[in-house]
Amino acid sequence: MRYLAGKHVLVGITGGIAAYKIPDLIRKLGKAGAKTRIVMTPAAKQFVTPMTLQTLSGHPVYCHPSRPSADNAMDHIELARWADCLLVAPATAHSLARLAHGLADDLISTLYLATSSPTFIAPAMNTRMWTHTATQTNVGVLKSRGIFFIEPESGQQACGDEGPGRMAEPETILDNLNHHFGPAEGPAILVTAGPTHEDIDPVRFIGNRSSGKMGFALAEYAHRLRLPVTLVHGPTTFPPPEGIPSFAVRSAEEMLGVITRQLPQHDIFISAAAVADYQPASPENKKSSKHHNIMTLALKPAPDILAETAKISGQCLRIGFAAETHDLEKHALEKLQRKQLDMIIANPVGLEDSGMESDYNQACVYWSTKKKHFPRTSKQALAKQLIDLILELYREKNTVKDS
Ligand SMILES: Cc1cc2nc3c(=O)[nH]c(=O)nc-3n(C[C@H](O)[C@H](O)[C@H](O)COP(=O)(O)O)c2cc1C
Known part of the structure; x- marks a missing residue:
């Protein structure tokens, strides 16, 4: 499937351990013909270097709302307009809360508010963090706004726990984006x-x-x-x-x-x-009382x-x-x-x-x-x-x- 060819994918990376999979995703997006720009939270830089991502995407990486010094860089409104979709991967519990509450204290959450293009979110976190009511409430709010969730997978996590919370594989993320841009026809x-x-x-x-x-x-x-x-x-x-x-x-x-x-x-x-x-052959209209030791x-x-x-x-x-x-x-x-x-x-x-x-x-x-x-x-x-x-x-x- 080549539905991503020529599409502008704005990738927001937040500070989760799964960020190490994003260079592979950027490479796959490039192979699929997509054009990528990358935005990182300060925490994300502790997990993957902007240099790696800049090399793979061929463009400067954005880390701050103000315009970066590189000549070919866009400001946040330009970036928001440029994007055919915003993909936040991995999305931390913290960033989900930010997006759900409409905060704009970093570049990713600012872009989310500024873009009219579809947003995809691939959450990644410890299974207890993922199943916590606070996180699930934020997820519910975002889903109700039409955000596409690329659901986390279940399995062994980096911390040793087991359960849902592991970020979907880059291949799955790619499939989701591909299908989004592909034709909507298919069997009901x-x-x-x-x-x-x-x-x-x-x-x-x-x-x-x-x-x-x-x-x-x-x-x-x-x-x-x-x-x-x-x-x-x-x-x-x-x-x-x-x-x-x-x-x-x-x-x-x-x-x-x-x-x-x-x-x-x-x-x-x-x-x-x-x-x-x-x-039951003849369901009762009234609650049957306990009269017998054995009921047939x-x-x-x-x-x-x-x-x-x-x-x-x-x-x-x-x-x-x-x-x-x-x-x-x-x-x-x-x-x-x-x-x-x-x-x-x-x-x-x-x-x-x-x-x-x-x-x-x-x-x-x-x-x-x-x-x-x-x-x-x-x-x-x-x-x-x-x-x-x-x-x-x-x-x-x-x-x-x-x-
Ligand atoms: C080693 C390490 C791994 C972490 N992994 C995750 C993670 O997978 N998911 C998550 O939600 N938070 C994780 N955190 C916590 C986030 O980094 C922290 O909440 C941070 O404030 C997130 O910031 P951001 O959302 O602005 O990137 C991790 C922290 C550390 C120190």
């Missing part, structure tokens, strides 16, 4: 996420441990590729990603209702929700969303998930066939810190006669690999159809 994707709750009475329900994280990560990555995405989610413990049209539902019945209406407008259906297999609850099958969509999906590519504690391959292949799916993503559950509720997951994917294994990684990283594979299959099927 309908994603389901989270559990369903099947009511027993007004206060009790049958549910499951699905968190919605996998479905949300899939929707978020597809959205970042600028594909039209719609999300249908059950009662998750945290809100769906911002900027994606979402429908909140409660039961399998409600989920099926929304999907039936939405499916015809979509090209790909990814069923990542953990939909209940059974629901009659259950009936809940609507089978995958089976129902097979009847109405037309040309839509249908992707299912199978969460299994044992005989993964056998159950997945059987479900692939029984539900007439185009692909099934089987993930083992019951393992430590992987699958349901966890931030991590692993999967074995089956389609036609093929199979691919994705080892344990963050749900965000897995989502990227899965969406890329699904899009490959989509293109394959559509090329065959068109030829």
